[in-house]
Amino acid sequence: MCPPADSTPDLSPSQPLTHTTLPAQHSYLLDQVTARTAPVLSRTDQDKWPGAELYQLLDYLHLEVLRQITDEEWLLFRNYQLTTEVLAPLREQHLTLRENIxxxxxxxxxxxxxxxxxxxxxxxxxxxxxxxxxxxxxxTAETETPSTTALGATPHTWYALIEGPVIDLDTLPGAPGIDAVTGRLLRLRRGEQLELHASTDPLPLWRRLATSDPGGYGFTYLQQGPPQWRATISRHTGA
Known part of the structure; x- marks a missing residue:
């Protein structure tokens, strides 16, 4: 399957970076999936194979939609102690979604x-x-159900912040932000690199990777602060 094309459409979040209710979170996810299915269907309707377009869709489905399913089952369902009668059809639909993906x-x-x-x-x-x-x-029949983000899950809007060629670490606060960026770096393909921007030295992030995979990642400063640091992290090994 082909990697994303350089002409990737702008899918940056146009809504707040945190959705506090489940309907708002659902609406955002559906908009993002729709934005990625449209170019795939445009190609298949012309009997053409959607290489880069399909890559973008599958990447989002695996990283964000499947995570939403897991977050709902671990955070939302458990937190609200819903009855078996309510949960059974929802869990069955989650299974169907996984099978569809x-x-x-x-x-x-x-x-x-x-x-x-x-x-x-x-x-x-x-x-x-x-x-x-x-x-x-x-x-949501009787109460305003919170989003999984409101219960502690990583915001889906962070996807747009970490999937491009440049990541601004200052937009991804705290330990959850570092975990999200680390997850993205672990998905780098061999020969791929990302540029990091930050108001603090990003070297500890590379050291975290180097500890788990010695020699697997390269690190190069482009600018050493203060007040601003820029560096690239590249993948030397892997698929």
């Missing part, structure tokens, strides 16, 4: 036609919309 991932191989891929994308979108509608009907 698996099906779409399998369809991303060149053994499937553009038409088959397009059908898998449309099925996933329908399943996601139906699940969101059902979940909100069950959970």
């Amino acid at each position: 698996d099906t779409l991932t399998a369809a991303s191989t060149d053994t499937h036609s553009p038409a088959q891929l397009g059908a898998a994308v449309r099925q996933l979108t329908t399943t996601l919309r139906d699940h969101i509608q059902t979940e909100e009907q069950l959970l």
